[in-house]
Amino acid sequence: MLTTRRRVVATAVALVGSLLLASCGDSDSGGSDGKTLKLWHYEGPDSAMGVAWKEAIKEFEAKHPGVKVKFEEKGFEQIQKTAPMVLNSNDAPDIMEYNKGNATAGALSKQGLLTDLTAEATQRGWDKKITGGVRTISQYDTNGVMGSGKWYGVPNYAEYTMVFYNKDLFKKYGIAEPTTPDELTAAMDKFVAKGITPLANAGAEYMAQQYLYQLALSKADRSWVDSYELYKGKTDFHDAAWTYGAETFADWVKKGYISKKSTGTKAEDAGVSFIQGKSPILFSGSWWYGRFQTENKFAWGTFLWPGSNLTLGSGGNLWVVPKNAKNKDLAYDFIDITMSKKIQNLLGNNGGVPVAADPAAITDPQSKSLIANFNTLSGKDGLAFYPDWPVAGFYDVLVSETQKLITGSEKPDAYLSALQKAYDKGVPKT
Template sequence: MDEAVERRRFLGLTAAVAALGLTATVSGCGSLGGDSGDVTLKLVAAEYDLTGGDSTKKYWTELAAAFEAKHPGIKVQVQVESWDDVDRKVAEMVKAGEAPDIAQIGAYADYAAAGRLYAADELLSIPVQANFLPRLAAAGEHKKTQYGLPFVASTRPLFYNKALFEKAGVEPPTTWDELAAAAGKLKKEGVRTPFALPLGPEEAQAEAMMWLLAGEGGWTDASDHYAVDSETNVRTFEWLRTNLVGKDLTGPVAPGKLNRKAAFTAFANGEVGMLNGHPSLLKEAAKKGVEVGQVPLPGADGPSKTSMGVADWIMGFKQNGHRKEIGDFLNFAFNDENVLKFAGDNDLLPVTVSASTRMETDPEHANLHVFLKVLPDAQLPPVGKTSWAQVSENVKQNIGKAVTPNGRPAEVLGSIGRVATAAEAAE
């Protein structure tokens, strides 16, 4: 049995053990080589603190200090950048020949395709690699090899304002028709935005994907090829245009101009009846005294059979040749305690089997249990495709046109789909 086959077999066995919650905590073990002398690793990470504080920098600085204490001769230099800038800044570093050793950012596929990243099995011990939730590990693969290591994740249920629902006398919806009916009653009660539909350029690709999945479609088909303008997807956007936007149930801002951040702010201010939610919104709503209800996303005939998952990624760059030291640091970073601390502090979901199992039984994180429940089976965007960045940007700029009063979903989705198919062919 060759080494690759043996490793895959061991990964499968270890994953089974992890699923039972028996995976041993890994703290810097599984080093992939001997001591290599004094090395400084440069880590660039994204800012997660929604309040403008420094909790993200504090997390990484403390993690680096704890790692350095156990690994004499390895220093970690931490640089935290806002989500508005971090992907661009890492790209500029790479282009200038100054790639960081480790980057925690939003996408990995372009760097993997260019041969700039270490594969997961070049960095991680077998127990650590096997401990990732399988759907997330698979989403980190480019051409069947994992390069993107999931860092944190989220899923998206339907959020509703309990006080507004009670006032309007409506129950949480389980189908699209029930959702439209509830939105109509909320409007009659004077709710400014019965349903917030953020299809603006901030994150339209994610909002749209939630609706496509609820309509039993998606960005790709069963063979993982783009299927943007499938009949199922077109029907979903025709329903949105006719039954929500066309009946003036999506508020004063046109969906194509409404960004997620503005929608979330309005929800936290008590101005929105319903929206597709994100874990980070819970804390903001609670600060404003808004009591949030959560249910699975409604589908055409019942609760959506598939939920959307989103992951952010961490990766190791080859440029400086620090494979062993990067591996040591990442093995340490994926210790259960570290994974749980970052996810819990930011109302996000852990990406490993063992940490997820612990969070599921922790009453301190009861508000995240509904998100955790659907994560193992959640469907992620096609982030392993190098074409996805281009396709995603096209969706952000144009998908809102499909739900304008005179919008033609078949034409809008068809245009996006043709560009997607061409980009895929060029990969």
């Protein structure tokens, strides 16, 4: 997802196997003088993806004399809301980063707005590099449901959520790194007692709903996730897991762990709050990792959510080629370059989770730790995707309903009923 955020699950073996695979050669589009590759993505310039893709643009232009890349940085929300309209016009880019999942890439594929990449994935070897849960989000069936069917997107990184914490603030107040749920709540109680709101939050975007989903995941299992995300069973929003998530989230607001004023806060604001040392804890994704490496001026660390075998995560956002793209062959070549060892290694050493890097080439200690934690998580089948994925329009429902929990204008039971209604309305009828 985003600076964002955001089927079978990737296993550690699959990830390591994909890391060891050699890159296929980048094709050269000779005779393309005067052409322009129109590229959209929403990753920050200091993020691992931003750094890697900037280098990919340089390499692309070097390999394609006479071709210029016209890069336009877009916001996650901007693309999320306008993609169907833009892609149905003559203003569509040649290649674009887009959110993965049934409600986003799946919906666009069902509407016929994306190019079928199956032949390219086979010919260029992407299907050998992208496996397991990372591959799940690449393929969509005729109903736009992920996990099977044609290739409509290519993720060249993986992602997962974790707890980022300010070691200096924890040390200042004599708080140890939490390893259990009880220790986490005890740590937050200590910060509240010192007048500090412990959790950075963004109620206006994805972050708040991801806190709540993680709380639910701590009481869930794989079959629960598959029922919710893949329709392999009935989803009951008043079950034990969802009820725990909603009630605990509301309780955390009351206890001061989450600010009641965070309803209008965006993810960028929450991230900056952590960077500036104002918030001791941020629960969010690996997409922040590279930026925190660059901008944090304090000692910091990460740990997986305590007491849970599941957390939010998947393959990263997708490179998609719009149906109306004017230079599709150039778009395929650019994707190929982002899958090369050179770019994958660069991504890995800048705080990303690459899918086709050489493990020996990842030398940065924090990056090694990031990838090791991902291997731990994927090794226990722990990637649970994201709460907004199952049905079209669910992201906006989750944002608005979770804001009501934060303000206290809606009780957990009513919140869960609202989610049930929107979810049931959107699930494909079979």
